Amino acid sequence: MTTRASDDLAAAELRDTDDRPRAMRDLWRDRPALVLWVRHFG
Amino acid sequence: MAELRPHVEELRSIGVEPYVIGSGTPAEARDFQRHVHAESVPVLVDQKLASYAAAGWKRSATATMHPSSWWRGLKSMIAHPQRKTAGDPWQLGGAMIVRRDGEVTFRFRSETGGHHPAIATLVDEARKAVAA
Numbered sequence: 001m002t003t004r005a006s007d008d009l010a011a012a013e014l015r016d017t018d019d020r021p022r023a024m025r026d027l028w029r030d031r032p033a034l035v036l037w038v039r040h041f042g
Numbered sequence: 043m044a045e046l047r048p049h050v051e052e053l054r055s056i057g058v059e060p061y062v063i064g065s066g067t068p069a070e071a072r073d074f075q076r077h078v079h080a081e082s083v084p085v086l087v088d089q090k091l092a093s094y095a096a097a098g099w100k101r102s103a104t105a106t107m108h109p110s111s112w113w114r115g116l117k118s119m120i121a122h123p124q125r126k127t128a129g130d131p132w133q134l135g136g137a138m139i140v141r142r143d144g145e146v147t148f149r150f151r152s153e154t155g156g157h158h159p160a161i162a163t164l165v166d167e168a169r170k171a172v173a174a
Contacts, residue, residue, distance in 0.1 A: 002145045002174075010144065012093035014063060014086040017072040022086055024093055027061050028140040032147075032171050034053060034060045034164060036046065036137045037088075037099055039155060040129035041066040041074035 044078045045161050058139065058168040063088050065129035091133060099151055100134040137164065139171045147171040 010025035027033040046060060053060050062085045064071055071085045088094060094101070137159050139148040148167040150159040 002147050003149070005138075005140050005144045005146055006096055009093060009096035012088065012096055013090075014088050014093065015068050016084070016086055017068050017075065019068040025144075027059070028142055028144070030059075030142070032058045032139060032141045032168070034058050034137070034139050034168055036060070036062050037094055037097065037135035038062060038064045038129075039133060039135050039152070040131060041064045041070045 044080070045158075046083065046164075047078065047080045049161055049165055050080075050083055052165060053168050056165070056168050057172045060084075061086060063093060063135075065089055065091055065094070065133055070129070091130060094133055094135070097136055097138065099136045100153065101130070101132055102134065139164075139167055141171055141174070147174060 005025075005028075010023075012024040014022045014024060016022050027035060046062070050060055060083055062080075062083055064074065064085065064087055066074070066087060067089065068087050071087050075081055075083070075085045091101070134152040134155065134157075136152055137148070137150040138146050140146050147170065148164075150163075152158065
């Protein structure tokens with residue numbers, strides 16, 4: 001069974017390593033995305 | 043992320059793009075990317091934790107420090123020596139595979155520190171997501 005990514009999740013604003021904004025929904029716009037949220041960078 | 047690195051090209055050949063999200067700063071994300079030699083994996087930051095909250099990932103000091111995480115943490119530290127903690131130390135993570143139409147075909151929520159999905163599972167689920 002699948003669910004749909006919530007609007008809140010799709011709208012979450014991220015930033016890349018150059019500090020440029022990136023909308024979460026853009027991650028799966030062109031192809032399926034495997035998204036891994038890590039506990040921390042370390 | 044170090045465990046993911048050898049499988050990045052396999053995932054891309056399947057048709058799935060991997061991303062890593064952390065809660066540190068962009069500079070810390072870049073440093074982390076270099077430290078684990080994974081410059082080919084896009085690393086993004088969410089300092090407001092909005093995506094963590096929207097995804098339903100746990101934020102808990104108790105869960106993060108749960109005894110079940112100690113052994114995993116020790117093994118991880120041996121394999122990939124950890125430096126300073128960059129990001130929210132109590133925020134646990136998770137994983138999702140999201141298709142182009144926004145359908146989430148795989149979801150994994152970390153229950154304690156060091157609780158991750160197996161890479162083989164992620165690759166298998168990536169294949170299923172593309173085939174569906």
